Structures are given as structure tokens and as C-alpha cells.
Amino acid sequence: MLTGKRILLVVSGSVAAYKALEFTRLLRKEGATVTAVLTAGGARFVTREALAGITGERVHDDLWAAEAEIGHIRLARAADLAVVAPASADILARMAAGLTSDLATTVLLATRAPVLVAPAMNPAMWEHPATRSNMATLAARGVRVAGPATGAMAEPESGPGRLVEPAELLDAVRAVLAPAGDGPLSGRHALVTSGPTHEPIDPVRYIANRSSGKQGHAIAAALAASGARVTLVSGPVSVPDPPGVEVRRVETAREMLAACEAALPADVAVMAAAVADWRTAREAGQKLKKEPGAAAPVLEMALNPDILATVAGHPERRPRLVVGFAAETERVVEHAVAKRARKGCDWIVANDVSGGVMGGAANTVHLVTETGVEGWPEMPKQEVARRLAARIAEALAR
Template sequence: MTARPTLVPSPPWEGRRVVLAVTGGIACYKSVTLARDLTRLGVEVDVLLSEGASAFLRPLVFEGVTGRPVLDSLWSAEGAARHLRVAQEADVVLVAPATADLMARAAQGRADDLVTAVLLATRAPVLLAPAMNSRMWSHPQTTRNAAHLTEVLGYTLLGPADGALAAGEAEGPGRMVEPESLVQQIGRALGRTPPWIGLRVLVTAGPTREPVDAVRYLGNRSSGRMGFALARECWLRGADVTVVAGPVSLPVPEGVEVIRVETAREMRDAVVPRAGSAQLQIFAAAVSDFRPASPLEGKRKRGSGQDPEADAGTPPRWNVDLVENPDIAMETRGHGPAGTLRVGFALETDDLMTHARQKLHAKAFDWIVANPAGEPGAGFDASTNRGWILDRMAPNTPEPIPLASKEDFARSILDRVEERLTAERDCS
């Protein structure tokens, strides 16, 4: 089982206001985890409990994980005033779980309870996480309600997912999306910014492996963390993201399409046709420069290939001829719509800036990130990174990015991309 990541206050959640409206389905117990995780990320969470939700959970449960008072009645002493205040101050409103009844009443524009009144009063983005019996979800009236909520009111439906349902029901659609995914979807709703919305982004990530025989390969220690962090951050900002990834063991970032490949040629075949539509191309993969010219079909056995003229006691040798792999970044120069931006990486053991500038110009990058190889806490298989970013417009003034988590490192890179996107958008 993958360990849950440690949650600490971070963009785009930190300092934001989220209204979490909990309605009366059995899935409401998941909303406690959701409220806790959002709070750990630095969100101020205002929980609303419907009458049905109050039958499952008491306000004290949510107050304990958020540190904030819970509103559970429109008719309490402060309810009428407070529901308007939280609606106005919210950056995002999430209803989780959203029952079939709530969806029906919201589609009708009702305001006869706390949750529906807040939905009418807010101007923040509204997200609904449906949870119900499969037959209720597939009912034509629910289908019509869902269409009205999304197409007319502009709400976003998250799910439902397929899986085991309550009351002994067989598996099927109707299960509430898990809290981890909802946290990421809230992050995207909070982080969307105009230059990124709908931007098509292509990222390469991870290593490639070149077979030597049936069981061995040439590869490197790239974990793919940097590429996946960049992809996730692009998606949080509102982009449509595709990652072409070598063999990595990382969870797929929420909302990101991942194309799995093994070798450099497979990565090339996946990247080239997609580069033509990508408005931002990020080459973060550690692609093998060479591959065995003739990999063996079977497994080479120890001791095979001994030179009969070799001195006794000389270890057997295995000479492997290598040929160059295609240079994917070089091959995709000029691919993409007008105004396409390109980001590359240079990991070097010596003459870092010289090699980085050469790659910046030769491969038509707009920026290149120069990483020193072999430094503790940076580069391959580390959760942190450090380096310099070189801009094509000012290649002789590299800008340092100090040691930081790869998530923060990704934000630093993309902040510079966002400045360029914003400037070009303002000029158009």
C-alpha cells in the first residue's frame, strides 16, 4: 500500500476558504478525512451539515479536525446571517457527499435548507461529489438534474466512482470519489489562472531502459519525481496535461493522462505525434543516450563467451556495442502551435553552464534548468532539487533556484512560464 503523503500548508490551498457541505449519505464519514486533509494543507474549512448528515455525524467531529465552528441549521441564532457570510467569503464550495435529493433540489433552485441556500448565495465555483445507489444515479431524472447542474448552472461533478456500495449492493457507479482525489480537485479549482486554463501541456518524465538481454537493461536512477511534480502543478493551474513516462513507480497525478513507455524509441514515438498540439513542452525525462545495437533474445549466462586464448583465471568479458538513441528534444524543434514554449533540463558533472547554454540554443528551448549531478539532495532519486534556470532571452544571467522540494522547485519553474504566458496573452 502506498503511504499517504505528509500534508503541510502549501499553494494553492494555503490561506484559502472552502465551504464543505455534507449531506445525508453513508459516504459522509469520508468527509471527516477530507476536512482534516484540507485543514492540514492550510485551508480554512467551513463545514455545513444538512439535517440528514447530522443523523450520521455530530458537529463536534468536524470541529475537532478543522478547529472551526460548524453550521448545521439555517434557523439557528446566527444561521441566517452566517450562511450568507460563508457563501460570500468562500473560494470554493464542495458538496460531499451530494445525494440524489440534494442534486434534485439544487437543480430546481430551491433554498429551503442550509446547503441549498448557500449554493444560491455563493459566486464561488461549486463542486459536487455524488454518492448514491447505482439505480438512483442511472435514473433519467438524476441524469437530467446532473445535466442542468453542469450545463446551466456551471457546477462541476466529480464522479461518482465505480466500486462497492452500501447496503450490500453490488459494485457499480455511485460511490463517492475518495478524499485524496477531492483534495486535488479543490486545488485545481483554487489554482486555475487564466493563462493556464485549457493550455495543452506535454511533459516527459522518468528514465528509459534499453534491453541488453531478456533480463538486463541499461538505464539510470531517475525517479520521475521532477516530471510528475511539473505535470501536477500544470494541472492544478488549469492546464490539460499529458505525461509520457518511462518506468516509474509513482502514483499518477490527479487529472493527468499518463502514457507509459520503456525505451527511448518508444518515448520518441509517443512524444513526436503529441508535440504538434502541445502549447507547452517540458522535457524532464532522463532519456538514455545510447542503446545496445543487438540485444540478446535470451538471458546471457555467467561464464559464457570465455575467450579460449585468455589466460587462466581471467574473468570472461562481455563487450556490448552501443548506438545512439534519437534526440527527442532535438527532433521536436518547431513542433507545436505558434507561440509554443519549451522547457528543458541539463544534468551535468562538469562545465554545467556551458553545456546548459549549448543545449538551450541547439534544442530551441525557451528555458533550460541546469542541475549539478552528484550533489546530495538534488538530481536523481531525491525528493529535493536545486539548480539554475537559463532564459533564452538572457542566457548569460542564470537565475538560481535554491534547494527545495521538487514540488516547490516545479512551482518556481512554472512561475516563470506563467509570466511569459501572461505577457503574451496581454499583448494578443
């Protein structure tokens, strides 16, 4: 909860500015007070009246407001956290340069509170060397970053530059504001795996699955927001790194196992990655060519290491709580119960992936434990993550 926290929200010019309204609603639901600063560009996409209605506070947009001679200093000093969402390429550039050309940049330069930015812009703008340099400058000054996400843009193109969803941004706020040593998982180390693995066939092809990493990354964020020190071992994904989390990137199942073993000991391991069960027995050194009239190549397969069973059965550094995932297309609970026994883990989170769950924003899961099966209703993946983190905290507190 964010009860009593004072959030300064800067809304800059981006078509994604409408998400700032839902983000504000979530902040207020958590008990935070939100004061909004609207830039001239932001006002092109959302109105002062809309922001005022959601925040319940006056919206600020004028550096030279007659009623507040030093209003920018008051705004800067009154906040526990400043959030720029959406953060356009323009405001990021002005922040990096230390400019004070409007109320928003003046407040951001004057604040002593931590600053969190959520970039939102066209992929070409995000990938431009100037933006990359500006982001590096801001990061070196301690500015936190949430996103951007990858996906369809307002323009008919796709790529990195989407504003993260409001629930993800809320998780980032929780992680920034969680005091050191605070939270139900304070002092705990959590190991989380996420995303797919890519098993090479030749230098250009690989075996994989449709896992997006959204659920695993959400779990890592929720555990961090609960006070845990989190090591996230991630396969290739396009979702942004969760805030406050150490990320170790891998490609293959064997690399993921090595990274997991290197991360131990841990109090809890949540193995949410969709690891490829098989790899090719021999990776071709050159691209396999399709020859006219020739038969398709036969791929000899080999079993990948069983990461969940290895961590659950570790002779010396087994986490106190090991949570596996079971992605099934039929007889979901039956297969999950059998998997829990076979792998030696404590819990299994089972879900039906026969629909659009992989890559989607919502999930319907069953939590399988030694005491039985608990069905959870469909909910956003961030809420699944928060509920699972709360259950983990309860289990480790016993």
C-alpha cells in the same frame, strides 16, 4: 488560489489520517473553508479537537445529531468539493455499494458536488480484486482519484497504498475545481515528459537511471491546475498519475520520442524525463547467461534519439516555448548553459543530482534562459512545479 471554495473533508480510518491535518492547513492557506466529517475509524487516529483547531469549524461525526435534523443534507449541499482523505478500503467499499451506515457515507451519497478520494491502505488490500472492482465502480460514476503512492507503509513492508502527500493532494483539488477554460494557461496545450526510460539488454535486463518521475509529474499537475490541457508522456514510474492529465505510457527513448511527436502541436513542452542516452545496439533475444569461467559479455552501445533537440528543432510544429532539464553532478550551471545552446531550447531547468534529489521530495534548481541564470532555493518538488508553471504562463501571455 482556492479563495471562497468550500471543501467537505471526510477523514476515514487509516494511520495516514494525520496527513489530513497538514492538508487542511494548506487548504486554509489557499483561502478555502474546510468542514470536516470524522468517521469512527478516523477518530482512532486523529481527534475531533485537532481537526476543529485546524479547520476553525465544528467537526461532524454523528448522523443522528440532535441539533441538525437534516444536517447531512446541509453538509452535502454546502460543499464545492468533497474530499475523502485518507480513503480506507472500508469507506471505498461502502461508497461503491451506496451504503449510508454513518454520517460520512450518507453525506457522500447525498452530495451533488464532485468527489475526490485519496486511497490509503495496505498494498495487499489495495491490490485485492474487491478493491479494484470498487475503484472501477467509483471511477465509472465520476469519482476522481489521487494516488495512491508507492512506498514504505506503517507495517514493515512496501508497495502501492500510501496516501499521497498533502501538497500533491492540494494540486488534485486545484485541478478538480479549476473551471473549464479558467486559469492563466486556459486554452493552452502542454506536453510534459517524465520519469526514466528503460532500454532493454535482454528480455529480463535493461539500462535505466534513478529518476522517480516526481518532478515531471508535479509539473504536469501544476500546468493542469493552471488551466492547460496536458499530455504527459511517462516512462516507467511508481508515482500516481496527476489528476486531469492525459497520460501516455512508454518504456524506451524511441517510444517516448514517437509519443511526443504524436502529441504535437503544443504551446509549451517541458521535457523533464531522464532519457537514457544510450541503448544496446542489439537486444538479445534470450537472457544472457553467466557461464563459469567465461568473460562478461561486451555490450555494443548505440545513441538514442535526442528528444529535446528534436522537439526544439521541429520544422513545422515546434512549441512556442521549449523547456529542457539538465541533471548534473558537477559544474551544474556551466553545463546547463551549454546544453541550452546545443539543444536549441528556450529554457533549461538545471539541478545537482549528486545528492538524494532523484526519488526525493525536494529540489534545488537553476532556471537558465536567454537573459541569464536564476537560482531558486531548495523547495518541495510541487512548489518547483508551481513556480515553473507560473513562469510559463507569464511567458506565453506576452
